[in-house]
Amino acid sequence: MKHIHIIGICGTFMGNLALLARDLGFQVSGSDLNAYPPMSTMLAEQKIDVSTGYHPDNLNHRPDLVLVGNTISRSNPEVDAMLDRGMYYTSGPQWMYENVLRDRKVIAVAGTHGKTTTTSMIAWMLDYAGLSPGYLIGGVAQNFSDAARIGDGEWFVIESDEYDTAYFDKRSKFVHYRPRIAALLNLEFDHADIFNSIEDIERQFEYFIRTLPSSGRTIANFDDTRLGEVINRSSVSPIVNFSTSGNREADWYVDSQSEDYLHSHIHSSVHGSVDLNWNIPGQHNTANALAAIATVCEIGVNVETAIEALCHFKPVKRRLELLAEVNGIKIYDDFAHHPTAILASIDAVSKIDHPKRVIAIFEPRSNTMRMGIHGQNLVDAFDLADQVYMYRAPNVVWNDRDLDRDDFFIFDSVESLLASVSRELTSGDTVLVMSNGGFENLQNRLIEQLQNNSSILSIVNSKKQ
Structure with a gap:
C-alpha cells in the first residue's frame, strides 16, 4: 500500500482529497498548523493521522509521495526536509487530475461566490437521478455522508477555485482539472494576497475556460457582465446562460419570484417553464440553483427530476x-x-x-x-x-x-x-x-x-x- 503524506491537510480541498486517496487504497497521513471543525472532526472520524505543526520528523515514516498544500510556503520546515531528503512531491490539484479526474467526465464549478453550494447541488441532483457521480465539495454537504467520493458513474463534480496551486506552481488550481462542463457563477476581485488586480483573476479564468473542449459546455451567469466578457474572449464551447434578473435573452431565467426567494418561476428556451418551491433562502441561492439545473440538464437529467432533487436538498453547513x-x-x-x-x-x-x-x-x-x-x-x-x-x-x-x-x-x-x-x-x-x-x-x-x-x-x- 502506497503512503501519501499531505502537508497542510486541514484545508477543505486537501482534507477531502485525503478521503479520496484513502478510498483509492492509499495510506494517508498529514500535518497542519491550524485544525478546527468541521474538517478536523471529519479527519479524526475517518481515522486519518494528523500531526499538529510542521516538523521534519513528520516525514520520518518515508511516505511514497508528499502533497504540498497551496498555503504552504517554501520556508516551511517540513518542505525543507522533503527537499533535502529528495522525496517525490506534487500539488493536490495535479494529483487529483492524474489519479481521479483523468478518466472521468468532469464538471467544474467556479466563481467568486457560491461554489460550494452549487457543487453540492449538482452532485446531489446527479445522485438523485441515479448517476452515482464522484465529487469533491469544499464543505460539509448534508445530503452526503462525506464531502468527497470517488463514485461509480462517469461524471465527477469538483469545486474549482482560482487560488494558486502551490508555492512551486502559481497557476490557479482549476487549470489542472480539464472539465467537459464548466459552471461559471460570477467574477469579482478577491485573493489580494496573490492577485494584484481583477485583470489578473480574469486571465486565470481565461486559461481555465480554454481548457474546455469544443464539444463541452460553458454554463454562465448572464447577469455578470465582467464574467460574460471573459467568456466571450475565451470560450470555444457552446455557452448556456442563466439569469435571476428576468433577462429573457438568457437560456434559463427566473421571470417571477416571491419576496423571500422560496418560490421561483423558471423558464427555459428548451425545457419550458417549471416552478421551484423550496426552503433555501436568498436570491444568491436561487442563482446557484439555476446554474445547477442548467448544468445537469445539459447531460440529460430531466428538469422535473432536477427540481424534485432541489426540494430535497439540504444546505451545506455554515451556509446560512x-x-x-x-x-x-x-x-x-x-x-x-x-x-x-x-x-x-x-x-x-x-x-x-x-x-x-x-x-x-x-x-x-x-x-x-x-x-x-x-x-x-x-x-x-x-x-x-x-x-x-x-x-x-x-x-x-x-x-x-x-x-x-x-x-x-x-x-x-x-x-x-x-x-x-x-x-x-x-x-x-x-x-x-x-x-x-x-x-x-x-x-x-x-x-x-x-x-x-x-x-x-x-x-x-x-x-x-
Whole structure:
C-alpha cells in the first residue's frame, strides 16, 4: 500500500482529497498548523493521522509521495526536509487530475461566490437521478455522508477555485482539472494576497475556460457582465446562460419570484417553464440553483427530476445554517467573507425571518479582508444590518475612518465582543455570524451564554413568585 503524506491537510480541498486517496487504497497521513471543525472532526472520524505543526520528523515514516498544500510556503520546515531528503512531491490539484479526474467526465464549478453550494447541488441532483457521480465539495454537504467520493458513474463534480496551486506552481488550481462542463457563477476581485488586480483573476479564468473542449459546455451567469466578457474572449464551447434578473435573452431565467426567494418561476428556451418551491433562502441561492439545473440538464437529467432533487436538498453547513433559537433569538452561522456575499446573506435572513433587528457579527479573516482591500465596499455591505459587531485581530489592517459608523462596534478580542453582544440581544433579534474560519468557536459560545442567561432569568423569576 502506497503512503501519501499531505502537508497542510486541514484545508477543505486537501482534507477531502485525503478521503479520496484513502478510498483509492492509499495510506494517508498529514500535518497542519491550524485544525478546527468541521474538517478536523471529519479527519479524526475517518481515522486519518494528523500531526499538529510542521516538523521534519513528520516525514520520518518515508511516505511514497508528499502533497504540498497551496498555503504552504517554501520556508516551511517540513518542505525543507522533503527537499533535502529528495522525496517525490506534487500539488493536490495535479494529483487529483492524474489519479481521479483523468478518466472521468468532469464538471467544474467556479466563481467568486457560491461554489460550494452549487457543487453540492449538482452532485446531489446527479445522485438523485441515479448517476452515482464522484465529487469533491469544499464543505460539509448534508445530503452526503462525506464531502468527497470517488463514485461509480462517469461524471465527477469538483469545486474549482482560482487560488494558486502551490508555492512551486502559481497557476490557479482549476487549470489542472480539464472539465467537459464548466459552471461559471460570477467574477469579482478577491485573493489580494496573490492577485494584484481583477485583470489578473480574469486571465486565470481565461486559461481555465480554454481548457474546455469544443464539444463541452460553458454554463454562465448572464447577469455578470465582467464574467460574460471573459467568456466571450475565451470560450470555444457552446455557452448556456442563466439569469435571476428576468433577462429573457438568457437560456434559463427566473421571470417571477416571491419576496423571500422560496418560490421561483423558471423558464427555459428548451425545457419550458417549471416552478421551484423550496426552503433555501436568498436570491444568491436561487442563482446557484439555476446554474445547477442548467448544468445537469445539459447531460440529460430531466428538469422535473432536477427540481424534485432541489426540494430535497439540504444546505451545506455554515451556509446560512440556523444553529439555534434561544428565547426568540435566532443564531445563524455563515461563511460569507466578501462584501457581495455578506450583503446577500444579510438580505436573505432579513427576508426569511422578518426579524426585529439583524445583528451581524463578523470576523475579517481572509487575506483580502485582513489587508483592508474592500474598504468602503465592505462597510456598505452591512447596510441592511441594524448593528455590526466586528472582531479586529492584531493582523487586520484597516483605515479606521472606513469603520466610523454609529452602528459599528469594533473589538480587539472575541471575549469582549461576546460579552457585549450577549448583553444587547433581545427576543425577536436575528444574529448572523460570518467568518471563513473557526472564530474561536464564538457561535456556540454565544448560544451557551444566551442559554445561561435564560436559566438565570428563570431562577430570578421563580424566586420573585
